Amino acid sequence: MSRAAGNQTFSGATEDYSYGSWDIAEPQDSQELQPEGVVPSCHPSVLPGLLHTCLAVLSVVVLLLLAMLGRCRQLWPHGGHSRSGLPSPVDFLAVDGPWTVPAAVFMVLFSSLCLLLSAEAPLPFLTLTSPSSRGPWKMLALLYYPAFYYSLAACATVRHVAAHLLGSVLSWAHFGVQVWQKAECPQAPKIYKYYSLLASMPLLLGLGFLSLWYPMQLVRSFSHRTGAGSERLQSSYPEEYLRTLLCLKKLRSSSHTSKHGFLSRAWICFRHYIYTPQRGFRLPxxxxxxxxxxxxxxxxxxxxxxxxxxxxxxxxxxxxxxxxxxxxxxxxxxxxxxxxxxxxxxxxxxxxxxxxxxxxxxxxxxxxxxxxxxxxxxxxxxxxxxxxxxxxxxxxxxxxxxxxxxxxxxxxxxxxxxxxxxxxxxxxxxxxxxxxxxxxxxxxxxxxxxxxxxxxxxxxxxxxxxxxxxxxxxxxxxxxxxxxxxxxxxxxxxxxxxxxxxxxxxxxxxxxxxxxxxxxxxxxxxxxxxxxxxxxxxxxxxxxxxxxxxxxxxxxxxxxxxxxxxxSHPAMIAFCTLLLRTQKPQPHPAPQDGLRLRVEEEGMQLLQTNDPVAKGTGPRARRGRARWGLTYTLLHNPALQTFRKRALSGARANGTQP
Incomplete structure (x- = not known):
């Protein structure tokens, strides 16, 4: 009887051991083993939808503050009561001003749209039950993301200290949320485990640039707040373009006298096929x-x-x-x-x-x-x-x-x-x-x-x-x-x-x-x-x-x-700027402003050269040359043709009628 009990005990222990080993092999807490090479789903500490909702609310608040700022301080020209205070995101036709901010915002926007290819939900704060309903929401996302980044771009067009401060806060918030999400979940199961991270590189690059640019502009606006008059004396792109255009004859004559070697010829041929920046010209x-x-x-x-x-x-x-x-x-x-x-x-x-x-x-x-x-x-x-x-x-x-x-x-x-x-x-x-x-x-x-x-x-x-x-x-x-x-x-x-x-x-x-x-x-x-x-x-x-x-x-x-x-004809903008400067009433001009007003008579500051022969010409010849340049430029300006007389609507460069 004792031997039988011992055998029963041994067999029971073996049975329990086998079942216990079988239970250990099973996944715990109802978790299934992932196949080899499959990326497990990531569970961030904060839901992405909540972060995105906070960013959307912050963007709307910043946009409303910019609108109120534009209404109160009248930052835009011709800003009457009939004009809404909503700022424009990008000045597409501007010839001056920073072009890096619009480029960074568009890079961020396009990268966000590319990430929709691998996203389960078209909108981060939206949870869809059936995959068949993603089509209309993806079309809506094409309109949502431009509105989402609208205020991030509009902070650069409002040239004010408060706008730069709001842009700094908003860019830091966007950049911090993106870095936080990619650090917690660098892998994704769609397409490739690192596709989401690699596709977000232009997005992170653009937001990182904006998070540095806005604070720099904020510091610069505080440091140069008292020197606003000195910024007006700086030469803008239209004036630089017109100065280069009027000095083109001299540059050509000097270029013909120089001898071109093999390297210079290769460089000229290279410039004909590969874009290189040229003095006095900027791309729109x-x-x-x-x-x-x-x-x-x-x-x-x-x-x-x-x-x-x-x-x-x-x-x-x-x-x-x-x-x-x-x-x-x-x-x-x-x-x-x-x-x-x-x-x-x-x-x-x-x-x-x-x-x-x-x-x-x-x-x-x-x-x-x-x-x-x-x-x-x-x-x-x-x-x-x-x-x-x-x-x-x-x-x-x-x-x-x-x-x-x-x-x-x-x-x-x-x-x-x-x-x-x-x-x-x-x-x-x-x-x-x-x-x-x-x-x-x-x-x-x-x-x-x-x-x-x-x-x-x-x-x-x-x-x-x-x-x-x-x-x-x-x-x-x-x-x-x-x-x-x-x-x-x-x-x-x-x-x-x-x-x-x-x-x-x-x-x-x-x-x-x-x-x-x-x-x-x-x-x-x-x-x-x-x-x-x-x-x-x-x-x-x-x-x-x-x-x-x-x-x-x-x-x-x-x-x-x-x-x-x-x-956006640069010569037309340059001449119109000169006319506005000379006709602007200044009851108490500063010494530098008075000197500039005397120098820029008839636009002659654009014709100043280091040539002693040109400096020795009389005022009548200088006025005639300036007026000829003004007439020639305005004659070919398409924006002003509708305001001229009908007899000159088809005039050509040499003054003949077609």
């Missing part, structure tokens, strides 16, 4: 914003293309086992009798596929960057030509300098279109270049390297009579055109041997049809590559000149130039 603010958005779009699209494909290929390559030989044998593909060798071959081909994909992505980004940098040179050349009154060859588009509804609509959409064209162009280039590099790698380079699977080369070699005939036909026709059918007589080329020319044209007609088929295929491929590379370049029409009006991107660009020249 809208073009600067477009360039910033283009760079941000390239980064976001390239990041999405990279992390969406390359980690998947690496996981597939790491998980290849000997079972892949049976899979290939089911499709009739036998790479080798050794299963381990088959695994190595498959991994090698997947590695080659990954290299082709990354190479195509690098090539796409490089070409897009070079093309868009080259377009900045075209923008500068077109704007300078329009500023001096020249007519550009813009195709059949209307050349009227007056604004229109279509021109205003195109000007509003220019930066958005440029960003969208860049994203789509980079995606199309990636697909084309990836297919091309993969075809070259798997059909040409790897078969030649390993000496096997020469399918493409064998098929081309079997058609050697066709290729030889085409090559001989092209070579013989070119040689005959140079040596037989063309003769130089008294220094002028003449057509000879007409009978032989007619006979050769008739006899080679069938072969030239085959050549034409190959040329047509090459024409289609070349046109597709050219349009794919230049899709993001809006200053170039992808259609023939007769059909340029059908290209929406090119039409938008032409109308954008019209509005920019009409509303």
């Amino acid at each position: 603010r809208m073009l600067v914003l477009s360039a910033t958005l283009t760079g941000t779009a390239m980064y976001q699209v390239a990041l999405l293309l990279l992390v969406g494909v390359v980690p998947t290929i690496q996981k597939v390559r790491a998980g290849i086992t000997t079972d892949v030989s049976y899979l290939l044998a089911g499709f009739g593909i036998v790479l080798s009798e050794d299963r381990q060798e088959v695994v190595e071959l498959v991994k090698y081909h997947l590695w080659a596929l990954e290299v082709c994909y990354i190479s195509a992505l690098v090539l796409s980004c490089s070409l897009t960057f070079l093309v868009l940098t080259r377009s900045l040179v075209t923008h500068r050349a077109n704007l300078r030509a329009l500023h001096r009154g020249a007519a550009l060859d813009l195709g059949p588009l209307p050349q009227s300098p007056h604004p229109s509804r279509q021109a205003i609509f195109c000007w509003m959409n220019f930066s958005a279109y440029q960003t969208a064209f860049t994203c789509l162009g980079l995606l199309i280039q990636q697909i084309i270049f990836f297919l091309g590099t993969m075809a070259l790698a798997f059909l040409v380079f790897m078969p030649i390297l390993h000496g096997s699977n020469l399918l493409l080369l064998q098929s081309l070699a079997s058609l050697w009579p066709f290729w030889l005939t085409l090559a001989l036909a092209i070579t013989l026709q070119n040689m005959a055109a140079h040596w037989v059918f063309l003769k130089t007589h008294h220094g002028w080329p003449e057509l000879t041997n007409h009978c032989a020319l007619y006979a050769a044209t008739f006899l080679l007609f069938p072969i030239n049809v085959l050549v034409g088929i190959m040329v047509a295929i090459w024409r289609v491929v070349l046109s597709a590559l050219y349009n794919a590379v230049h899709l993001g370049q809006m200053d170039l029409s992808l259609l023939p000149p007769r059909a340029a009006t059908l290209d929406p991107g090119y039409r938008t660009y032409c109308n954008f130039l019209k509005i920019e020249v009409n509303q």
